Amino acid sequence: MRHVFLDHQSSTPVLPEVFDAMKPFFMEAFGNPSSLHQHGLRVRDAMKKARQQMAALINADSEEEIFFTSDGTESSNLAIKGVAYANERKGKHLVVSATEHPSVMQSVEFLEKQGWTCTRVSVDPEGLINLEELKAAITPQTVLVAVHHVNHDIGTIEPIVEVGRICAEKNVPLYVDCEASAGWLPVDVKQFGAALVSFSPHRFYGPKGVGVLYRNKKARIVSIMHGGVQEGGRRAGTENVPAIVGGGVAAEIALREMPTRIEHTATLQKRLWDGLKTNIKFIKLNGPEPGPMRVSTNLNLSTEFIEGEGQLLLCDMSGIAVASGSSCVSKSLKISHVLGAIGLDHALAQGNIIMSLGKGNTADDIDYVVEAFGKIVVKLRGMSPMWDEFERGVIDSVINPTGRGKSFSQHAADISGKAAH
Amino acid sequence: MSDTYTLYNQTVMDHFMNPRNMGDVKDADGIGEVGAAACGDIMKISLKIKDGRIEDARFKTFGCGSAIASSSMATELIKGRTIAEAMNFSNQEVVDALGGLPPVKIHCSVLAEEALKAALEDYVKKHPELAAQINKSEPVAV
Numbered sequence: 384m385r386h387v388f389l390d391h392q393s394s395t396p397v398l399p400e401v402f403d404a405m406k407p408f409f410m411e412a413f414g415n416p417s418s419l420h421q422h423g424l425r426v427r428d429a430m431k432k433a434r435q436q437m438a439a440l441i442n443a444d445s446e447e448e449i450f451f452t453s454d455g456t457e458s459s460n461l462a463i464k465g466v467a468y469a470n471e472r473k474g475k476h477l478v479v480s481a482t483e484h485p486s487v488m489q490s491v492e493f494l495e496k497q498g499w500t501c502t503r504v505s506v507d508p509e510g511l512i513n514l515e516e517l518k519a520a521i522t523p524q525t526v527l528v529a530v531h532h533v534n535h536d537i538g539t540i541e542p543i544v545e546v547g548r549i550c551a552e553k554n555v556p557l558y559v560d561c562e563a564s565a566g567w568l569p570v571d572v573k574q575f576g577a578a579l580v581s582f583s584p585h586r587f588y589g590p591k592g593v594g595v596l597y598r599n600k601k602a603r604i605v606s607i608m609h610g611g612v613q614e615g616g617r618r619a620g621t622e623n624v625p626a627i628v629g630g631g632v633a634a635e636i637a638l639r640e641m642p643t644r645i646e647h648t649a650t651l652q653k654r655l656w657d658g659l660k661t662n663i664k665f666i667k668l669n670g671p672e673p674g675p676m677r678v679s680t681n682l683n684l685s686t687e688f689i690e691g692e693g694q695l696l697l698c699d700m701s702g703i704a705v706a707s708g709s710s711c712v713s714k715s716l717k718i719s720h721v722l723g724a725i726g727l728d729h730a731l732a733q734g735n736i737i738m739s740l741g742k743g744n745t746a747d748d749i750d751y752v753v754e755a756f757g758k759i760v761v762k763l764r765g766m767s768p769m770w771d772e773f774e775r776g777v778i779d780s781v782i783n784p785t786g787r788g789k790s791f792s793q794h795a796a797d798i799s800g801k802a803a804h
Numbered sequence: 805m806s807d808t809y810t811l812y813n814q815t816v817m818d819h820f821m822n823p824r825n826m827g828d829v830k831d832a833d834g835i836g837e838v839g840a841a842a843c844g845d846i847m848k849i850s851l852k853i854k855d856g857r858i859e860d861a862r863f864k865t866f867g868c869g870s871a872i873a874s875s876s877m878a879t880e881l882i883k884g885r886t887i888a889e890a891m892n893f894s895n896q897e898v899v900d901a902l903g904g905l906p907p908v909k910i911h912c913s914v915l916a917e918e919a920l921k922a923a924l925e926d927y928v929k930k931h932p933e934l935a936a937q938i939n940k941s942e943p944v945a946v
Contacts, residue, residue, distance in 0.1 A: 690845065692868035696811065696820065710843040711868035714908055733844050766826055766872060768837060768848040768864035795846060799839030 386702040387748040391586075391680055391741035392535060392563060393706060397629065398588040398636060405590065405629040416622055417613060426624050433631025437595050440634040441561070441580055442571040450614045451622050452594040455562045457608075458581035459486035461596055461618065462558045465604040466527045466579070467494050474524025477501040480512045480541070481724040482534050484560055488720065491529075504530075508725050509671045510539030517546065521553045528557050532575075533564035536708055536721040536737060537670030538681030540568070547576030556602045562586060566637035567644065567680050578602035584626075588742075589633030593626035640742070648740040649679035651749050655738065656682055658753030663760050667782045669727060669735070682738045683708070685731035687782050688770040688791075689763040694736050697759040703752055706737040728781045730769075730791040769794075812869060815903045819873035824880050827862045833930070836922025840915050845871045847919040849879065853927055858882050858890055863919070870909040871916075874898050878916035887934070890924055893917060 397405075408429065414422025416430055434446035443449065452458045467477065479491055481503045491501045502520040505513050512530055521528065530546045533539065543559055550557040556578035561570045566587025572580050580597040584590065598604055598617070610619030637644070652673045660666055665687035671677040686694065691709030698705045706712075708719030710733055718732035738752070764770040769791060772778045779788040789797075810817050832850035839846045845867030852860035861883050863875035877898050882890050895913035899905050905913060928934055 688866065690867050690871075693820075693872060696869045700821065709868070711845065711871070716843045716908065716911075729844055766823065766864055767866045768846055769866045771828070771864060795839045795844060798837050798846065799841045799844075 384702045385748070385751050386704075387744065387752055388704045389738040389740065389744070389752065390704045390706050392737065392739035394585050394591065395588045395741055396743070397590050398633060400636060401589055401629040401632045404632040405625040408625040408628050412624075416624060417611065429628050430622065430624065433627045433634075436631035436635045438597075440565060440570065440638050441582070441597055442573055443597050444573075447615070448597050448600060450596045450598060450617050451627050452596055452618055453592060453623065454585075454594040455484075455560075455581060455583040456486040456594070458583075458594040458596040459484065459560060460490050461604070461607055462560075462579045462581060462598075463487060463490040463527065463529060464494065464607045465617070466556060466558070466602065467499060468607070469603040469605040470526035474522070474526050475499040476522055476524040477527050477529070478504060478517065478520045478525055478555075479529040480504050480506060480517075480531065482506050482510055482536070482539075482721045483529060483531055484535055484562065485720075487529050487531075487560060506539075506724055509676070510534050510537045510541075510721070510725050511671075511676070512541055512546065514542065514545055514549065518549050518553075521549070521555055525553070525555050528555050529560065530557065531560040531563070532570065533561070533568065533678045533681075534670070534721060535563045536719050537683040537725065538563070538678045539670050540564070540676055540678060543575045543577075547574075551576050556599075563681075564678060566634070566641070567648070567678055569641065572597055572599070579604075584630030584633045587633055587637040589630040590626045592623045593630045595630070644742050645679050647742055648744075649673065651740050651744055651746065652679050652682060654746060655740070655749045655752065658749065659684065659756060662753055662757040665780050665782045666760075667731060669722065669725065669731075680740045682740075684736045684738070685727065685782075686734045686736065686760055687731060687780055688734070688767050688773055689760060690733050691735045693763050694734070694756075694759055697762065698736075698756065701755045701759065703755060706739070708735040708737060709733050728790075728792055730795065731781055812873070812906070813903050815901075816870060816873045816905065819876040819902065820869040823863075823872055823876040825860075825862045825876065825883075826864070828864065829860050829862045832923075834923040834925075834927030836919045836924070836926055838915060838918045838922050840867075840911060842911055843867075845912065845915060847871065847875050847915050849875065849916075849919040849923045851923045851927060853887065856886050858885050858887070861920075861923075863916075867912065867915075868909070870905050871912040873902060874905070874912045874916040875919065877901050878913075878920055882920060887924060887927070890920065893920055 414426045416426045434449040558579040559577045561582045565582030667685045669683040691707035692711040722732040829850040833853040834851040837848040861879040895917040898913040
């Protein structure tokens with residue numbers, strides 16, 4: 384059986400060059416970078432190089448603006464809470480887009496329980512932030528605006544330069560979560576006007592266990608992890624040296640190979656979406672069409688009348704690794720909040736699958752996926768009472784309404800006694 | 805990868821990959837369709853009832869792997885039972901027969917129980933003379 388990994392947004396394999404660079408830092412150069420002897424100093428130099436490599440990836444002026452954390456979630460927590468706590472005297476108001484990553488949304492909710500307030504700015508059906516609403520949301524008490532570069536679910540590229548301009552006019556620091564974009568799209572902290580930027584090397588062929596937070600020297604931030612004076616006092620705790628060194632190499636390679644990676648994934652993205660929409664009826668692409676508004680690695684699909692977890696499991700049994708934002712896949716039984724924020728019908732959100740491409744995927748892989756996915760859809764529709772009821776005219780399609788029958792969501796609400804939302 | 809790892813146990817995966825009794829009973833005597841308010845899954849069970857016993861049971865499910873496996877197992881379990889026996893059917897039987905479900909997926913087995921009971925209610929509604937006997941939990945003979 385062919386194996387096709389189409390979940391590169393969850394993680395990527397470590398490159399051989401990255402792994403080689405990491406190896407000496409387990410047994411040979413095992414020192415703690417805070418130590419003042421040879422063992423520590425050697426490691427400290429290696430970390431400085433990694434900081435420079437990270438800085439180069441996002442066009443930061445100096446490696447001193449790079450902090451290492453454990454992962455993307457910790458970087459988000461530090462950016463949001465660190466800035467909020469550092470600026471309490473100025474105000475206790477935050478502005479975020481409605482489709483931020485859970486690590487941003489949950490950090491904000493945590494602060495709200497402690498007396499901060501937050502405005503969640505809406506997005507349009509393709510996931511693009513409403514800039515007028517953003518502008519209006521910023522008050523003199525606003526201490527931070529958080530808008531991600533690329534959405535982790537639907538691949539929308541946000542108008543970050545415009546967002547940065549608004550924040551600069553209002554003199555409020557901007558935090559840009561670049562987890563879904565760094566290594567796959569140019570990230571330029573200066574062009575963005577970003578005070579803070581986060582990203583994770585494991586999304587671009589580096590190891591897990593390291594996250595990066597860029598902080599412009601002018602932005603005030605306090606530590607949320609207390610202990611020793613590592614990372615300029617902004618993040619206590621011994622650094623994960625092998626991961627940091629490997630992450631730096633991954634960043635350097637990502638910067639060098641970026642045009643090739645973009646071209647390769649964009650070609651496959653188009654081939655995959657063209658194949659799927661030709662092969663399968665009642666399938667919808669969530670987020671912008673492949674092109675300048677969408678990251679080249681992501682396709683977010685809703686296949687009508689069937690549920691996402693079943694699609695995911697059958698894909699897995701066909702050797703295809705994908706993700707889903709369906710309620711059945713989430714431990715909370717809720718659909719992805721991103722799909723809710725773009726106003727996607729609940730039934731379509733439930734039929735959700737996310738396919739994310741990488742540099743190792745081939746055109747043959749894509750053709751295999753198109754064929755296998757078509758069979759999976761047929762199998763699951765054969766089991767679905769909704770498909771049967773659609774064919775009998777009891778319910779209608781949301782994607783291509785035929786003007787007969789009631790909506791799927793209405794039908795679901797009728798038989799479950801209350802609305803599915 | 806040489807090993808295969810599964811999200812659910814082998815029994816659940818088997819019932820998901822090779823569902824038993826999938827489809828609709830022809831000229832069904834009772835049909836139940838229910839939806840889960842929690843997640844949005846929808847399950848439909850149709851029954852053929854003869855001489856007070858469930859002769860055939862089939863399902864269609866819009867839902868996750870464990871919802872499909874639960875409806876497959878539920879239809880397997882209830883075939884041959886009397887209406888009164890089926891009225892006392894519990895989701896726990898499905899969970900046990902499947903060798904357990906993850907805690908977050910127990911509601912899938914509840915949905916299977918509800919779909920079955922909705923199908924039985926549909927049957928009883930068409931046969932009001934049976935209602936008294938069923939309430940006494942006695943075997944029902946037609």
